[in-house]
Amino acid sequence: MSLNRATANTMMPWSLMFLLFAMIFLRFDGAARTNVQDTSRIQGTPRITHYSKKEFNSDSQFWTMCQDNEGVLYFGNNDGAQIFDGEQWRGVNLPNNSSIRSLMVSFEGKIFAGGFNELGTISRDEFGKYQYTSLINLLRSEDRNIENVWQIHEVQGHIVFRTYSMLIAIANNKAITLPSASKFSYSTVIQDRLYATDSEGLKSVDLNSLDVSLLVRSNEINGEEIVSLLPGIQQDELLIITKPGSFYRYQINTRRLAFWKKVIPISSTNLITCAIKASTGNYYLGTLGKKVISLDGAGMLNNTEAFYNLQDNTVLNLFESIEGNIWVLLNNGLDCIDVKAPVTTLFENASIYDATLKDDRIYLATNQGIFISRGIEKNPLLTTSDFEKIAGLDGQGWSFQYYEGHVVASHDRGVFVIKGKTFYKVGDVRGVWKILKVTERNNYYLVCTYEGLWLMTYDAKRGFEIKHKLEGFIESSRDIVESDDAGIFWVCHGYKGVFRIKIDGQYKRILSVEHYKDQNGLPSPFNVNVFRWNREIVFTTNQGIFTYNAPENKFKPHVFLTRVFGTKLNVRKILQYGDKTWFAHDNEVGYFISNDEDPKLQKGLFLQLKGSFNESMECIAPVDANTVLMGTNTGLYAFDLNYDAARRPAKTVINAVRYRSDTGPIFCTLATDSQNSQKLPYKTSGVTLDFSAPGFQDRLNVQYSYLLENVDDKWSEWQDEATKEYSMLAPGRYVFRVKARSLLGESAAEAKYFLEILPVWYQTTWAYIFYLILGGLAIFLIVGWVRRKIRREREKTRAEEHEKRKVLELELERFKLEQEKEEIKKDKDLLEEDVIHKSKELANYTMLLVKKRELLADIQDELKDIKEAVKNDTSRHKLRELVKKINFNLADEEHLQVFESNFERVHHEFFAELKTSFPDLSQKELRLCAFVRMNLTNKEIASILNISVRGVETARYRLRKRLSLNHEEDMAGFLDKLSSSSADSHGFDGDEKDLQM
Incomplete structure (x- = not known):
C-alpha cells in the first residue's frame, strides 16, 4: 500500500537511507534466522486446549482476560467474569448484569473490571467466594454515563479506564476524567507511558501534567484504524498495527514513522482485531475471519498448525499468561496454545515402535508402515502433514539400524534398505525384529526373526545379502546382545527365560544352547x-x-x-x-x-x-543432549530437556472448605494456622476441601496427593480429582496437607489447612475439669463413707449381742402375732360368711317383697273388677275401703326404708363409693341404683316402688344422664365396678342389660 502524496514528499529525502537500512536489516534478519535454525531443536505442533460452553457454562463470546499473581485466570464475557483456577470455573456478575469488556491486574494484585456504565474490582473473600465491588461512585454523577469500558491500564500510579468518550484515571480513591474530542478507539501502556488513539491519530498522555501529545497523525497511516501498539524489534521503537494489516515502525526518540510490511493482502476482506508480542519475541495477530497469524521476532510468518485448529475463525482478543501460554479469546469459545511447553506433537494417528534421525529426515516404524519426514535442517518445525508413508512398506515396522551408511528397516515382511523414499528388499526372510551387527566379524549381521537367526553380509558391490539360517535355534530373538566372548550371544524370551547360545566360527549353526529359567539366581523366566x-x-x-x-x-x-x-x-x-x-x-x-x-x-x-x-x-530416540523423541501408541512426541519445571515457583491453593449441616453446606474461612484453626461442631457429618494449582504450565494434566494428619499414615496416591471429602471425623485437631504436580514434572508447594472438630460438651476441657473436681469430691465422700462404715460396723458388732437378746423376744412376739392373725382371719371369714348370708336374706326379702306387692296389686285389680260387678252400695263401699287399704299398703315406704338400711349395711362400700363419686344423687336415685345393682327388672322395680314400668324407664334414663353414661354402656356393670367387693360373692352376676330407652 502506498503512502499519501504529502507523506511521500516529506519522506523522499530519506528514501535512499531507508532503502539502505532495509537492506542492512534484511541481511541481519536472515543471518539471525539462520543462526536460530542452526540451534533450534526439533519441534512439533504445540498442544492446544479447547474450552467450550461445556466447561465454563456461560456465554461463549469472550472479550478480555487477565491473570492474578497466583495464576488464577479471569475472563470477561457477556455474562460477566468467569474465573478459572485450573480446576473449577466460577462466575461473578456485575450489578447491572452487563458484559465485562476489560480486565486488568495491578502491580499490587488487585483485579479491575469494566463493563457497561460500571467499573470496579473483583476480589475473593475469606471463604473463597469471589465478589465484585463497584467504583462508579467515585465519578461525578454527570460522568457516570460512560457506556462500555474497553481497556484498563496501570500507569504513573493511576488505574486508567478507557471508554469511547473519555479516559478515567483513579488514584487514592479520586477520579479524574479526560474527555475525547472524537472517540478513544484504542489505548495501551508501554514502559509506563500511556498511549491512546482517536480520529486524529496516535497520542501520548501524561497523567501527572494532563498533557496530551499527538505523535502520529491519522493521515500518516492512510487513515487506517490502529488496533495495536507493541514494542518494536529495536529498543527505542514501537510497532503500529492497523486493522487492514499494515505494520509501521515508529522511532520514539526521533519520532520517525516508516511503513514496514503488510500481512493481509489488499484484496482480502480479513481484518486484524488484536495483537500481542509474546515473551519469546514472536508476534501473534488475531483476525476477524482467519484465526491467528504468527510472526517470529523478525516479522517472518510462522506456519504453526496449532493456530489453524482453533474452535472459531473470529478472534476477539489475545493474551499471554505468566507461564507463556497463548490464550485466544474467540467469538465462540476459548483456546489455550501451549507454545512454551517442552513437549510437542510431531506425528499422530499411528503406533510408533522406533524412530531415527538420519540424512536430515526422521524415519518412523509404525503399525501402519514406514513413514519419512521432509528435510528438517531448514525448518525443524514438524507436523503430521510433514510425514509421508513410503509406498510399498505398508504393514508392521519394528526397528531401524544404520549400517554401512544405509537405513536398514526391520519389518514384518522382511529386511528393507531405505534411502529417501526409495527402498529395496534384502532376501526373502519374513518376521524380522531387528538387525544385530557381529563385532568379531566384519560385515556380518544377525537377522533376528520370530523363529531364530539368519546370517546377513554386506559387500560394497553387492550390498546386503541374506546367506542362510543358523541351525539349532528356533526361538524368537527380539532381545539379543552379543557377549564379550567370541560367538556367544544372550537371547531373552518374554515367557521362556534366558538363552545363552554359542555360534560356530562360520556362523552356520548353533553349537550349544543353555537355557535359564528360575534357576541360577533368576527370580522368574x-x-x-x-x-x-x-x-x-x-x-x-x-x-x-x-x-x-x-x-x-x-x-x-x-x-x-x-x-x-x-x-x-x-x-x-x-x-x-x-x-x-x-x-x-x-x-x-x-x-x-x-x-x-x-x-x-x-x-x-x-x-x-x-x-x-x-x-x-x-x-x-535421543537426538542430542537437549532433545529426545518418544513414540507411543498415539504418535511421536519431541521433548526439550532444557525445560526447567522449577523455573517458576508454584503453590497449591485451597479454594474452598465446607461442611454439611442440617440446613445445608456451610463454608469455612480459608485463613488458618496452627494457632487459629477452623473449629467445626461435633455433629459435622462431612468436610469437603477443594484445591488447585493455578500456576502450572500444564493446567490440563494436574495431579494431587494429600494427607490428613492424625488420620492418614502416608500421602495418598496421585489422583486427578481436585477435591477431597472426609466423613465422620472424630473430635480432635487435624491438619490437611495437599500438594500438586503436573505431568510436565512441575511441582507445587503444599498447602495446609488446620481444622478442629469440637467435642461434645461432656468431652470438653471444662467438662474434664468438672470431672476432676467431681472425682475429688467422690474420693472425699468415699473416704468419709468408709470411715463411717467402720464406725457402723463397730456399732453393729456391739448391737449384734443386743439383737441376739431380742431375737427370742421377737420370736415370741411373732408367734403371738401369728396367733392373733389366725384369730383375725377366722373372724374375717365369719364376717364374710355373715355378709353372704345377709345378702342372700336381703335378696330373699326383696323377692318376697316383690311377690307380696305383686300379689297385693293383683288382689287390688281383682277387687276393682268385683266392685264394678257388685250393685250393692254397701258391698261396693266395703270393696272401696279394702282397695284403699291395699293402696296404702302399697304406698307405704317403710319396707323400702328397711330394704335400704339392710342393703347399705351389706354393701356399705358400694354406697360409700357411689355417694363419693356422685354426691348430688337423691335418695330415690340411690334406691334405684341399689335395685339396678341387684339386677332387678323394670317390672320388679315398678312393683316395689308402686309405679309404672314407664316410670321406671324414665327414672333409669335420668339416672344414666346423672351418671354420664353413654347409651351403649351397661348401667349394672358400671355400678358393679364401683363396689370394692366382688359382686359374685353376694350372688349378683350383673348380666342383665338395661332396657332400651
Missing part, C-alpha cells in the same frame, strides 16, 4: 530383557536387575542399578546416550545421569505419556 550398560551385560527382571557371573554360573543382582531402581520396579528398557541413561519401567520412562554416585530418576517431564508406550518395545 517371565519378563526378562537383556541390554548393555557401561560395557556390562545386564538382565532386567520383575525383581531387580542382574548380571551373569561366569565362574559361578549364576545371576547376581547388579549393585548400582539395583540401588537406583530397587527390586519392585519392572524395568523393561535401558538405553545409554551421552551422559544419560534412559529407561522404561512400569509404563513410565525417564533418565538419570549415568556417572552420578546417587542418581535421581527424572520422570516428571514424561508422565503425560504414562501408559501409552508399546510394552517391551518402548520407543526412546
